Amino acid sequence: MTGRTWSLWNREFDSPVILASGTAGFGFELMDMGYLDGVAAVISKATTLRPRKGNPPPRIVETRFGLLNSVGLANPGVEEVVTRILPEASALPVPLIVNVAGETEQEFASVVEMLEKSPVPFGYEINVSCPNVSEGGVAFGASPSTVERVSRLVGQTSSRPFSVKLTPNEGSITESALAAQEGGAGAVTVCNTFLGMTVDWRTGMIPLERKVGGYSSPALLPLTVARVHITCQAVDIPVLASGGVSRPEDVLELLAAGASMVQVGTWLMRRPGSGAELRDGVLELLEDVSP
Amino acid sequence: MTRDRETLVLEREELSPGIFSLTLSAGEDFLREAGPGRFVQVEVSPGPFPLVRRPFTVNRTDAGSFRIVFEVKGRGTDELSHLTEGARLRVLGPLGSGYRLLPGRWLLIGGGMGAAGFPCLADRIDCGLVLLGASSASRLLEVGGFSSMCATEDGSRGARGLVTDLLDRVRWDDFSNVALCGPVAMMKAVAGRLPDAILEVTQVSAEARMGCGWGACEGCSIPASGGGYLKCCSDGPVVPATSIDWDLWEGV
Structure with a gap:
């Protein structure tokens, strides 16, 4: 051990690795397999005001160099999360950050208000990549003023710090990050999956039921590095990097680009033991460069 | 307990054109829990792609080993079909819930x-x-x-x-x-x-x-x-x- 620590929201961690929303559930399955070692925090699947069944299958399709997903924020709704899931999550050996999604600006605050009844969450991650139903389905993250309003609404409701998870698909990431900071966010997550689609040119068939999905891949790492770098130049709040991590080197690269902590998502599906594998790799690499 | 393990390819067999079996090494703890209908997630390549694992049902268990059987359908199964005896393969499992072994x-x-x-x-x-x-x-x-x-x-x-x-x-x-x-x-x-x-x-x-x-x-x-x-x-x-x-x- 090098004794290295990383910090977020006044808490020290012996690993920079956070499990990204959507790929770790609420952490129970990984806990059962003994794979939360090396994990600083788990970010839950998106929680919405009402239960959501999610999109019809197929929800995922692998392409030559990545994965497209269209799960559709399947979750049991915030009431079930607060009454049934979070009490169990108090058994997790690591902090839980609850990811929050909404269909209207007010809905984010309503979900957070319910989550405030639970002592379990360490903080929240606000997913502004979802479509704003009252604005015709454009993502909340497309407009900095919307991001700022959502952040302010959440901030007024929450006693806990929160990160705003920005979208790479619409708007300017630095303007959105500044808006989140202005609205009171305690961090920004940079960023979410990239809008993608695949089509079978022979048949014209589009495998995903919803046609488009979120694209993720280790090959996207430089896109995240760039966005983390420019965001860190623009804001003072911590930046949580998310996108393309599959190796300890990737974690260190994102930290070098300015990230405070680094999320792993798609690679966790491949390697459920990513927490310890990445943390141990990071510590070894750091020891090599500073003997 | 479900674990991500490194297994050894003990035997590869082409059962008929395009259909293969791989016999993989396994410990007692795995074999005890790898009941009928459960499956494993196999890392088909040591490199990043194919990105996610491929699921295979447990075909048979023997002392110290188990077998998967598959037909070559795409990139993942194609990679697997080229493995030879002595190759190492990461296998996560056993996973899922299998058959309820009811009487009758x-x-x-x-x-x-x-x-x-x-x-x-x-x-x-x-x-x-x-x-x-x-x-x-x-x-x-x-x-x-x-x-x-x-x-x-x-x-x-x-x-x-x-x-x-x-x-x-x-x-x-x-x-x-x-x-x-x-x-x-x-x-x-x-x-x-x-x-x-x-x-x-x-x-x-x-x-x-x-x-x-x-x-x-x-x-x-x-x-x-x-x-x-x-x-x-x-x-x-x-x-x-x-x-x-x-x-x-x-x-x-």
């Missing part, structure tokens, strides 16, 4: 590679009859040592036709349990022709495109009869036939 006589109905899990199952139950269907004799995975009937589309083995054609010959009163596994279209056809009382005691080994394989990503959803979705990987892969919404299920 069983009927097994399999289509093509869907029969891959039957040897493991048949050994542990009172297996009265196995019905198998495939496109041709070379695509048929036989379940040795049990009474069986088969149908092939080209007539190269057994009756010419589909496995559903064999259902008329079944004396349903003889059976108190059914296992059903195969392509979704085949399972829909079979389920649609089973007597209601038999559908009630039918366990389906489902398949879906899978992400994690351990219940977190919700990529492998199957329409549930009560509305909503089942997770193939953790609610299943073996689920009661009555828990599936057969009209909505379109499969892989």
Whole structure:
């Protein structure tokens, strides 16, 4: 051990690795397999005001160099999360950050208000990549003023710090990050999956039921590095990097680009033991460069 | 306990053109829990791509090893088919919930590679009859040592036709349990022709495109009869036939 620590929201961690929303559930399955070692925090699947069944299958399709997903924020709704899931999550050996999604600006605050009844969450991650139903389905993250309003609404409701998870698909990431900071966010997550689609040119068939999905891949790492770098130049709040991590080197690269902590998502599906594998790799690499 | 382990390829066999078996090393703890219908997630390449693992049912367990059987369908299975004895392979498992090994006589109905899990199952139950269907004799995975009937589309083995054609010959009163596994279209056809009382005691080994394989990503959803979705990987892969919404299920 090098004794290295990383910090977020006044808490020290012996690993920079956070499990990204959507790929770790609420952490129970990984806990059962003994794979939360090396994990600083788990970010839950998106929680919405009402239960959501999610999109019809197929929800995922692998392409030559990545994965497209269209799960559709399947979750049991915030009431079930607060009454049934979070009490169990108090058994997790690591902090839980609850990811929050909404269909209207007010809905984010309503979900957070319910989550405030639970002592379990360490903080929240606000997913502004979802479509704003009252604005015709454009993502909340497309407009900095919307991001700022959502952040302010959440901030007024929450006693806990929160990160705003920005979208790479619409708007300017630095303007959105500044808006989140202005609205009171305690961090920004940079960023979410990239809008993608695949089509079978022979048949014209589009495998995903919803046609488009979120694209993720280790090959996207430089896109995240760039966005983390420019965001860190623009804001003072911590930046949580998310996108393309599959190796300890990737974690260190994102930290070098300015990230405070680094999320792993798609690679966790491949390697459920990513927490310890990445943390141990990071510590070894750091020891090599500073003997 | 479900763990991500490095296994050793002990044997590779080409059962028929394009269909392979790999015998992989396994410890006692794995073998004890790798019951019929459970599966493993195999890391098909040491490099980053193919990105996610591929799920395979446990075909057979022996002392110190287990076997998976697969047909080369795409990049993942192609990579696996080229492994040779002595190669190392990361395997996560055992995963999912398998067959409930209920007392009484069983009927097994399999289509093509869907029969891959039957040897493991048949050994542990009172297996009265196995019905198998495939496109041709070379695509048929036989379940040795049990009474069986088969149908092939080209007539190269057994009756010419589909496995559903064999259902008329079944004396349903003889059976108190059914296992059903195969392509979704085949399972829909079979389920649609089973007597209601038999559908009630039918366990389906489902398949879906899978992400994690351990219940977190919700990529492998199957329409549930009560509305909503089942997770193939953790609610299943073996689920009661009555828990599936057969009209909505379109499969892989």
